[in-house]
């Protein structure tokens with residue numbers, strides 16, 4: 676379990692993280708999404724005890740990040756957004772080195788490392804030099820490294836960044852497996868749909884502030900009050916424009932660039948939407964298509980993160 680209370684980080688006068696408060700229950704996968712520079716890596720470095728907060732605190736499985744950093748480190752597996760790998764080592768030697776650093780005995784490491792390589796689909800690369808592995812393989816090796824001491828909590832900073840679609844799917848499958856194993860996972864990305872596929876709960880961070888939090892469905896619902904509607908008519912658009920633009924629940928009406936119809940934002944419920952269409956047909960507007968554009972997750976993200984003032 677991760678509990679974050681009023682976590683704030685200032686770099687000089689610049690506030691990179693502003694009073695972040697958040698609880699992540701044991702066994703959940705929490706996705707932290709934000710644009711470049713939103714404050715994700717800053718948060719993760721603080722939770723990983725690599726950087727002190729300016730104020731506020733956090734607890735990982737009950738251990739205070741500022742007062743009990745060694746205990747916290749025993750609980751977490753941290754995968755930074757940039758990591759180095761030692762070129763002169765084979766994959767198996769790389770994991771062996773980290774296992775030894777965590778004080779895991781030789782016999783135990785010999786059993787553990789093949790299991791970890793299997794978990795991250797690198798069994799056939801065990802004897803390959805780390806520097807010849809692809810980016811996706813290096814990411815997975817780094818994930819295996821963060822798991823070596825069997826931590827209960829995983830803090831993964833953009834583990835899928837720079838991966839091709841197949842490598843992303845592989846990463847997602849591994850994360851599913853880890854969730855199934857009962858790990859609590861905090862994972863970041865700047866791509867909301869990517870996180871939505873693998874997380875139970877999402878938090879959107881913008882300019883250091885948590886601006887939305889909830890299940891993907893809940894976050895989408897925040898915007899569900901407004902729908903973008905496209906209407907196509909037979910013949911001239913002018914009658915349709917005149918009819919719809921007068922409606923009190925219609926705003927931002929415009930003609931489509933290709934001249935095929937009009938679109939507008941409608942802020943009514945389903946019954947009001949039915950009346951809108953029904954009455955338009957009664958008024959003899961020659962509608963042959965009336966469709967609602969689904970708000971996709973990118974739209975949600977753009978909507979939620981727009982217009983938040985700089986602190």
Ligand SMILES: Nc1ncnc2c1ncn2[C@@H]1O[C@H](COP(=O)(O)OP(=O)(O)OP(=O)(O)O)[C@@H](O)[C@H]1O
Pocket residue numbers: 686689691709710711712713714715716717718756865
């Ligand atoms: N050491 C530092 N000194 C000064 N400013 C910093 C420092 N580290 C980060 N920042 C600034 O703090 C803000 C948050 O950075 P952070 O790396 O946490 O963002 P992020 O969400 O992880 O972004 P990205 O997706 O690009 O990694 C940015 O504006 C960044 O420029």
